Structure formats: C-alpha cells, structure tokens
Amino acid sequence: MPILKRKGMVVFLVVLLLFTMIIFVKGLVFDKKNLVYANEENDGRAVEETDLPIEENEIMIDNLVDEDSYDFYLEQHADKKRPERVIRIEGEEYSSVSDEGFSVKDNLEGLEGKSVITPEVGSITWKVDVPEDGLYNLRIHYYPLEGKSSAIEREMLINQSIPFDGADILLFDRVWGNENDEIVRDDRGNDITPRQIEKPIWQTASFVNRDGYYEDPYLFYFQKGEQEITLNAIREPMAIDYIELYQENTIPSYEEIKNEYNELGLEKTSGQFIKIQAEDAIYKSSPTVYPLQDRSSPTMEPYHVSKLRNNAIGGMNWKMPGQWIEWTFDVEEEGLYQIAFKRKQDQLRGTFATRSVTIDGEYPFSELKKIPFKYDLDWDMDVLGDAEEPYLFHLTEGTHTIRVEVALGEIAPLLRTIESSVLK
Ligand SMILES: [Ca+2]
Numbered sequence: 211m212p213i214l215k216r217k218g219m220v221v222f223l224v225v226l227l228l229f230t231m232i233i234f235v236k237g238l239v240f241d242k243k244n245l246v247y248a249n250e251e252n253d254g255r256a257v258e259e260t261d262l263p264i265e266e267n268e269i270m271i272d273n274l275v276d277e278d279s280y281d282f283y284l285e286q287h288a289d290k291k292r293p294e295r296v297i298r299i300e301g302e303e304y305s306s307v308s309d310e311g312f313s314v315k316d317n318l319e320g321l322e323g324k325s326v327i328t329p330e331v332g333s334i335t336w337k338v339d340v341p342e343d344g345l346y347n348l349r350i351h352y353y354p355l356e357g358k359s360s361a362i363e364r365e366m367l368i369n370q371s372i373p374f375d376g377a378d379i380l381l382f383d384r385v386w387g388n389e390n391d392e393i394v395r396d397d398r399g400n401d402i403t404p405r406q407i408e409k410p411i412w413q414t415a416s417f418v419n420r421d422g423y424y425e426d427p428y429l430f431y432f433q434k435g436e437q438e439i440t441l442n443a444i445r446e447p448m449a450i451d452y453i454e455l456y457q458e459n460t461i462p463s464y465e466e467i468k469n470e471y472n473e474l475g476l477e478k479t480s481g482q483f484i485k486i487q488a489e490d491a492i493y494k495s496s497p498t499v500y501p502l503q504d505r506s507s508p509t510m511e512p513y514h515v516s517k518l519r520n521n522a523i524g525g526m527n528w529k530m531p532g533q534w535i536e537w538t539f540d541v542e543e544e545g546l547y548q549i550a551f552k553r554k555q556d557q558l559r560g561t562f563a564t565r566s567v568t569i570d571g572e573y574p575f576s577e578l579k580k581i582p583f584k585y586d587l588d589w590d591m592d593v594l595g596d597a598e599e600p601y602l603f604h605l606t607e608g609t610h611t612i613r614v615e616v617a618l619g620e621i622a623p624l625l626r627t628i629e630s631s632v633l634k
C-alpha cells in the first residue's frame with residue numbers, strides 16, 4: 211500500500227472487494243458468430259474469452275429498427291424541450307384504483323404526511339396537469355412494504371399505453387443489511403457470516419433501465435394538459451408518498467468541479483484519514499451481497515492466520531447492473547479529500563469491471579458514473595483519479611453516505627443495440 215506512506219497525503223479510504231460483474235444482462239452472452247444465452251456452464255462469462263461481434267453483426271443490426279425500443283422513442287422526441295420544473299403527484303391523490311387493498315395512510319413508517327399503500331396486484335392511476343409539454347425524468351418516493359423479499363416490479367403507462375419497452379419492467383429495490391452489527395463466532399473461533407435481513411427505509415428512486423443499458427434515467431414525453439400515469443403491480447407491495455416529473459441535473463465534469471473548488475476557496479484537508487471497512491456496509495440492494503471471508507492476503511483487515519474473519523464484501527455476488535452497496539461515515543473537517551479503494555478484480559481478464567459512485571445520493575462529477583477497475587490477481591489500492599491526478603472530493607463536516615453500484619460501462623451501448631435489434 212505505498213500510496214498510504216506518502217507524507218502529507220490525505221486519503222479517505224474505502225476497503226472494497228471487487229470482482230466480476232458485467233454481461234449478466236438477461237443472460238445475454240456474446241459468442242463470435244452467434245448470440246447465445248448464458249447457462250450454468252458459462253455463467254455469463256463467455257464474453258471474456260471471445261471477441262465482441264461488432265463487425266460481423268453490424269450490417270444485420272443496421273437494417274433493423276425496433277419501434278418499441280427506448281432508442282426509437284428518444285429519436286422520435288429528439289426535438290422536444292426539457293422543461294426546468296418539478297411536478298409532484300401525491301401518491302394518496304390518485305384518481306382510480308382497480309382492486310381492493312389500496313389505502314391511504316398517515317405518517318407511515320416515519321413519513322411526515324400521507325402515502326398510499328399499493329398491493330402486489332392491481333393498478334393505480336393519477337391525473338397530472340402538465341403545464342408545459344416536453345421530456346421529463348420520473349422519480350418516486352417509496353417504502354418497500356413487507357412482501358416476498360423480491361424486488362418490487364411495476365409496469366408504467368402514460369395515458370393507458372406503455373411508452374416504450376422497458377417502462378413495462380421498472381424495478382424498485384428493497385433494502386438489506388446485516389441482522390447483527392456485532393460479530394458472532396462459532397465454537398472454533400471463526401466469524402459467522404451475518405444473516406441478511408430487510409431494513410426497509412423510505413427511498414427516492416428514478417425510473418431507470420435496470421439492465422444497466424442506459425447510464426441516465428429514462429426520459430418520458432408528456433403533452434401539455436391533463437395526463438394520466440398508471441402503475442400496474444407485477445410483483446410485491448410498496449407504499450408511495452409521491453411521484454415527480456423532474457429534470458435530472460447535467461452532472462458537471464471533474465474539470466468544472468475543480469474550477470468550482472477554486473472559486474469557493476476550498477482546500478485539501480490535512481491529517482484527516484477516514485477508513486471504512488467494506489464489510490461494515492450499512493445497506494445493500496440484495497441479500498446476496500453479504501460480508502465475505504477472504505484469506506488470500508495477510509493485508510486484509512481483519513485477518514487471522516488460521517481463523518475465518520469477515521473482512522470484505524462483493525465478489526461474485528455483486529455483478530448484476532444496479533446492485534449497490536452503501537456505507538456511512540463521519541467527517542470532522544470540511545474540505546477536499548481523496549478516495550481510495552482497496553479492491554481486487556480477478557475475474558474479467560483483459561477488460562474492466564465498472565462501478566459508479568454516488569455520495570449522499572449524487573454523482574460528485576460525471577466521471578464517477580463509470581469507474582473502470584482493471585484486472586489483477588492481487589489486492590490493489592486504487593486512488594480514484596484520471597491519468598494525471600487523483601480526484602478531490604468536497605466533503606462537509608458531518609455524516610455522509612457513499613454508494614457503489616454495478617454499471618455496465620463502455621459495453622452498454624453495444625449491448626442495447628443488440629438487445630433491441632436482434633433479439634425480437
Ligand atoms: Ca404523499
């Protein structure tokens with residue numbers, strides 16, 4: 211870990227285990243001449259050993275247009291405005307529901323105000339007055355009600371029709387965490403892997419493509435005047451506080467953020483060092499992302515020469531686009547910090563594993579939408595940065611969250627072309 215020995219260096223450290231992910235999209239795997247489906251044998255990893263079929267399939271792809279696809283939808287609306295406004299639709303102010311089981315609640319699970327409970331079946335419709343036509347993003351403030359422990363799934367309609375393929379499968383995560391914060395050991399002194407339980411909280415989520423094909427949340431076209439939004443339940447109950455039409459901010463580049471630091475007179479902190487053990491994640495999107503016991507290196511923390519210790523997280527269970535892990539940490543001194551990950555990516559030879567990073571629910575700058583982690587059999591310390599210098603992050607005094615999510619990275623455009631054009 212030479213980076214830590216540099217004098218005066220300020221490092222805010224996250225210890226992480228990174229393994230493979232990528233290409234487990236709907237089981238789609240590339241082969242040299244054919245598209246084949248992943249199966250137990252190849253486990254979605256065939257892409258590592260084969261070349262991507264860009265040239266050979268180019269002609270076929272170009273000749274096909276899928277009129278239900280999101281790409282086509284965007285093309286059709288390419289000239290539309292993006293109105294700078296937020297239009298809130300209160301969940302409890304719905305215009306109709308199809309079944310029993312929908313009900314309005316006051317102050318549900320710590321919420322201040324009303325929300326509507328929507329069961330695992332049935333449909334709910336709201337009327338929304340749109341003052342200005344254009345393309346809007348959508349987000350929802352929801353609570354994952356107890357159900358069957360699956361992701362919440364909804365089909366979304368505007369004026370009773372599904373705007374594009376993808377809007378028919380919107381996923382909203384449940385939230386998971388360790389059952390116990392204290393480490394429990396078996397009678398031989400080995401750490402026991404903590405059981406994962408649901409830790410439901412109110413969350414805000416944008417309507418996104420959950421295969422990871424698009425980095426940005428979906429855009430929906432709304433005409434001016436009274437419009438209808440419908441959510442059909444496919445799986446699992448949820449409570450809805452509100453839905454909003456809004457505009458996703460354009461995320462500035464690091465270059466722009468650096469200028470902002472200068473204008474604000476922000477300085478690098480000194481003498482500050484915050485270390486977060488990856489296995490101490492507070493929340494994750496999936497119960498399969500549990501603490502791991504890595505014995506491949508004595509530099510692991512904690513480490514024992516003969517006993518198993520919970521000391522890392524992620525690995526093979528953290529590869530589906532959209533799966534995330536979240537940590538909280540306290541900052542004592544406001545200023546600029548670096549971020550480093552102690553990580554290992556020993557699965558995707560010759561290519562990168564990609565993750566996105568948000569702090570307090572936002573991308574600090576656009577480069578953090580896709581951070582490549584290169585292949586290496588050993589644990590490495592990666593300081594986030596570009597070819598020239600480490601990135602600096604502005605952190606205020608107090609408690610913050612950092613979330614790291616699986617992203618497809620550079621391969622996403624290729625995947626979505628093939629998915630929308632060929633697999634029909
Ligand atoms: Ca509400």
Ligand SMILES: [Ca+2]
Binds near residue numbers: 488489510511521
């Ligand atoms: Ca650790």
